Amino acid sequence: MRTVYHLVYVLILSLVASGCTGFINKADRLPPIEWDAKAIELTTTPFFPQTQYHCGPASLATVLNASGLNIDAATLAGEVYIPDRKGALQVEMIAAVRRHSRVPYQVDKDLQSIIDQLEHELPVLVLLNPGYSALPVYHYAVVIGYEPGSDALILRSGEDYRLLMSRHQFLSAWRKSGNWALAVLVPGKLPANVNLERYLGAVIALESVGQWHAARQSYVSVLSKWPENTLARFGLANTLRTEGKLAEAIDQYRQVLKQDAGHIPAINNLADTFLRLGRCDDALSALAPALINNASGADIDKAVNMTRTEIQEACPDTPAMH
């Protein structure tokens, strides 16, 4: 009997919550842990109230506009909303960030890391599940602050310009979404407490979808802090080369090789860049170190062999290579 009423109660709550509003599940009763974060609120974060089911595009508009862009939620709906799913998927949210020349950086899965980003003036896009694990109600929102007095997170969420959500409820809803949090970075700006590997992964993805300029600026920002980072240096060289700045690319490839003489991809790309400039001899001598033991059939060796063939075809006067 009581169970039935409870069921009806849950159903009413669910109905109220249909769409992507962020209703609060009464069942969340985690014991509060000690917490001594300072007050913070990014008050200038813009707000895009969601229309039905469109919490994805609305939250995305909030973080993209906060990063200096001027784009509305309706446009973004065309980039992330899936009508049959009545929502937006995380991978497409990430891809949309890239499409707008921003670096999508996944924040560490603890609350302090979100606060750290806020202190870095970065609002944080989060996926919440205020429903149940078995009956999830996924909802995107943007964390913009923390209020110690009420021990609550401040969010731009759904139709709420300034939603206060107790830390408790937030943590529960966030946990049930897998603690997913994303910072949207202007190329050249690093997140707080950057995990270099994860950040470079995001930049490489940015480069791979053709955002060379944004990727290049991001590599430069890594190198300004970690000049010895070979991967970022190699990425910088590649983006320069793709953008047609061949002389600068050559300089960067050479620096990579100064740090790591056996960096076959850098050797190959350097040779290829020389070839594009018509510098046959340089291309040939640059490639030479890669031609030893290059018969494994791996992609990298295939590329080296292809470069060798290209040099031979483009430079008829070159001596035969082995």
Add this chain to the structure above:
Amino acid sequence: MTQLFKKSILTPTILLFLLTILWLPAANAAVLNTGSAETIQHTATADKEIIQDFLLQETVQLQLQKMGVSPELAKARAAALTPMEQQLLQQKIADLPAGAGVVEVIGIVFIVLLILELLGVTDIFKKI
């Protein structure tokens, strides 16, 4: 007679109906998983070497279109994904966390309950 009818037939039927509907999301997910698992196997064996990024991209584009995204938007969206992301969508586009689709199902249950109440069948709740 009416009372007997309610107790013996209507009550179990409605409870069963409710149970069925509440179980729907899980059942749906299982069916979809079987479909996507087949795709994975197919990709992993015979076609692993053949399927190029391009084909993967086209698959994702078609999936998005099937789910209501317009063709030109779907094309641009599939192209904006890395191959790894395309693979993820190809396999799990129906299962990955999205909006509030499941809540809708519960909403429908509630509407059914409401109708039952209006029809006077809600007595069941009070007399069990």
